[in-house]
Amino acid sequence: MTNCVKRLLPLALAAALAGCTMQATDSNATRYQVALVAKSKDSEFWNAVFTGAEAAATEYNMQLTIAAPNSEEDYEEQDRMIEKAVEDGAQAIVFSAIDYEKNAAAIDAAAAAGVTIIGIDSAVDSAHVAAYIGADNYGAGQMAARSALDGMDGQLYVGLINYEVNGANGRDREQGARDAFADSGRAEVVAAMPTHSNAVSARSEALSMLREHPEINVLVAFNEATSVGAARAVQQMQRADDLWLVAFDSNIETIDALQTGVVDALIVQNTYGMGYFGVESAYELLAGQGSSVEESTVTTTHIITRDNMFAMDKQKALFPFG
Numbered sequence: 001m002t003n004c005v006k007r008l009l010p011l012a013l014a015a016a017l018a019g020c021t022m023q024a025t026d027s028n029a030t031r032y033q034v035a036l037v038a039k040s041k042d043s044e045f046w047n048a049v050f051t052g053a054e055a056a057a058t059e060y061n062m063q064l065t066i067a068a069p070n071s072e073e074d075y076e077e078q079d080r081m082i083e084k085a086v087e088d089g090a091q092a093i094v095f096s097a098i099d100y101e102k103n104a105a106a107i108d109a110a111a112a113a114g115v116t117i118i119g120i121d122s123a124v125d126s127a128h129v130a131a132y133i134g135a136d137n138y139g140a141g142q143m144a145a146r147s148a149l150d151g152m153d154g155q156l157y158v159g160l161i162n163y164e165v166n167g168a169n170g171r172d173r174e175q176g177a178r179d180a181f182a183d184s185g186r187a188e189v190v191a192a193m194p195t196h197s198n199a200v201s202a203r204s205e206a207l208s209m210l211r212e213h214p215e216i217n218v219l220v221a222f223n224e225a226t227s228v229g230a231a232r233a234v235q236q237m238q239r240a241d242d243l244w245l246v247a248f249d250s251n252i253e254t255i256d257a258l259q260t261g262v263v264d265a266l267i268v269q270n271t272y273g274m275g276y277f278g279v280e281s282a283y284e285l286l287a288g289q290g291s292s293v294e295e296s297t298v299t300t301t302h303i304i305t306r307d308n309m310f311a312m313d314k315q316k317a318l319f320p321f322g
Contacts, residue, residue: 133277
């Protein structure tokens, strides 16, 4: 045996032993089970949330399941998904509530069964939520109003298109917008319509509102689906030049509408961060690192217009997968 081979054999043996040790450590590591129960699967908003959640689950070696009802109004199906997550052994549930009050009993029951609860995006009326990650929705509503107040001169006649009237998000955003408009002294909310959280219903309601109140020169839609519907209505009515449309959240259609002038401002949340930090918080709480978890974390919100949409930070907000 040559001296070279003699030197290589101990190194190869050490590498093999190190590999065995690593495999043994990985196989014995605690792999927590976390369930993400969302409001919907059928939107770019939630796809970004899921991507963030999956990234955190991979980083922290967690078993992640994702569930959401077909309709963003079906809180009862959400309750059944919470119950199933508990039955399937979830140790933590990351949850976005469709109904602030009606989802509370299912969350309380899950917590009573020993499950750690983390809220994201839309709050639930439960004292058992260990941590919450989401936008300042009241502040986001104020941002929407300020974009119109800064972008338009003279008297504003405002129409509001909202969704999920029992959800915390839509309620808080609308109140923030109403308060900011009222404080300005030059804006009047002349019409407000709740609608189903889908683009077809929102378009129909927005068309009815604009036909009944032709004086409206500011329109605010408070989530992704209602924003798409409102943009379609403004385009159909050929009101892009004389009406300021504020939309929430970003997808291909609203971004294109921003470029063409149908949408004048987008209020965009940190969707990826909600998913990532929600699952990361679940890991830290389950691993006994709760001291590092904030009870409430406010994620960033951007006002994006045609003037700033190509800035690097705004591009990252518009395209969270990039």
